[in-house]
Amino acid sequence: MATQKITLAKGLNMGLRKAMEDDPKVLLMGEDVGKLGGVFRITDGLQKDFGEDRVIDSPLAESGIVGTAVGMAMRGYRPVVEIQFDGFVYPAYDQIVCQVAKIHFRSQGRVKMPMVIRIPFGGGIGAVEHHSESPEAQFAHTPGLKVVACSNPVDGYWMMQQAIACDDPVIFLEPKRQYHADKAELDESATPEPLFTSRIVRAGTDLTLLAYGPTVKTAMKAAEAAATEGRSIEVIDLRTLSPLDMAPVLDSVRRTGRAVVTHEAHVNLGLGAELSARITEECFYSLEAPVLRVGGFDTPYPPSRIEEDFLPDLDRVLDAVDRSWEF
């Protein structure tokens, strides 16, 4: 079967389209997702092909979007809602945490909540306040939710379909900086890996570098640069943040003895903290150095002219790699 080169935006769009073709119960809802195709064009053309009943332009109210999606799911639909930007998810926070996450538990499994909440996340696009945030830890900390982050076009295509097929609510994080950045070869006849698995994207022997979403690209560049200095870095794209797929991570760290985690979210109580704790608990005697974290500082997301100083970049990741050898 022929392959095609696609962007992440296209992969997500194709994934949504395929899911809608496969299951008439799949609905899309959000602000500007219809005629406009979403502010990032992720739902481009879908309302034209599937109609206004299945691709629903909503009033501008995030709690309303998620809350009504709960009711649609209870009626047997599989709603996929778009939160336009990461910083706008908070009006829906109560519905997500108190309702979406708990209804299956509260009902003792009688009511399923197969909902996907898509959130373009992360910075680096020169945006104004509230448009560059990384709220994943808040959702990974909530039992009942599953949280995934895609990093590339091919994963965007497959992970979107898998998240929609999942009977649990999935917070689906899309690195907005990558939407239209790089193209990759998609083979639609391939068999995808399961959704809640991590993946080694570059093999190495000296240090394990963990990343997800937008920082996977940064991590890959860091590994390349480190290689020129003779350090072999293994890069793992976590892909799933809740549950964490620890097996490949632990296996890797047992081999390398060193680990660095990088994410755009604030370091304090971020995913890196949890990963560090679990690696330490499971690989204590294999570690040559403490697990180090490279992330956004514990400040509000800064004005965009200085966002490159906030975001973990190649040099800060390499600095952490160097520090790992200082112990």
Place this chain on the structure above:
Amino acid sequence: MTQQSPGGAQSDTPGFGPDLVEVFGPSQQDGGPELIQLLTPEGERVHHHEFDQDFSAEELRGFYRDMVLTRRIDTEATALQRHGELGIWAQLLGQEAAQIGAGRALRPQDYVFPTYREHGVAWCRGVDPLRLLGLFRGVDQGGWDPAANNFALYTIVIGAQTLHATGYAMGVQRDGDVGTGDPDRDTAVVAHFGDGASSQGDVNEAFIFAASYNAPVVFFCQNNQWAISEPIERQSRIPLYQRALGFGFPGVRVDGNDVLATYAVTKAALQRARDGQGPTLVEAYTYRMGAHTTTDDPTRYRLSNDVESWKLKDPIARVEVYLRRNGLADDDFLASIQAEADELGHTLREGCKSMPDPQALSMFDHVYAEETDELRAQREGYAAYLETFEGSH
């Protein structure tokens, strides 16, 4: 009783249209002239130009029975809380007519989204009252199957369920179960909430979504005058039912202590929804005779005189007077209902006391539809830990 202009401004202030009091009138302790009533507190049948309808003797006796039994569920549960069998109970005392009227107006295919106080609606839907107690005893968080009776689980976060109801109604639209003319197919959804919840963003967003999509949902607000200690004046400067107009759909105020009027008005609103004419706000004007919950002390914030005046509007007494005066019920009938209530009370009492605590490890069940390895490992770890305390569980 007079009320100051809410804005405090004189009506000759230029530019902002008529004074609010001119538009909405002064606040009314008795619900005002807009109150739809078919049976007065004295048990007199009155007529209404829009919502009048005939009721058979059987229907009237049925309403009476429903209300008496619902009140017994409530008093029994309150007593069980006092005896330490329930952690807390949210009483419905005084709101029986609003709930039975709204509950009996439903058709089987309709779907109800309750707060945590809709014990009377649950009764009408056929939910075993014993199942209501589990949440308040702390053995579960909703022990009935919503799909079995089209009655969602109680929602504790105020107003959240109004969005669920609206979304469910949007699903009904997509299933084509609106406006077909088939009485067994066309479906309406009811969102219950109270005067306090009317201030929540979710309720206002639900109004907007329902209006925007013309969803088949009835917003049924039991205005019981109190949100714990806060009076209705803290939530609204205008009668609640009039808020609907600002959202673009009709609102009506019905005497929530009059089961006949509540039934007739809700039935009409439900039919409007089923016919595809969109949402309606029904404000059932009633009074919370008891405390907010068994942990509340209303003597700290409201006058006993108010409570006494509302006692004269009791929803059950007026039906009993009407039944007796018109020869529709005799002593034997009333005694038989009391006996049935006693039996129900006994069943609830015994059932509640024998309700077992859940197993500790059951907390790991149903967190996910597709369980994660992480959680499975936590369950196994805790099970192994418990095993070290031989015979203690």
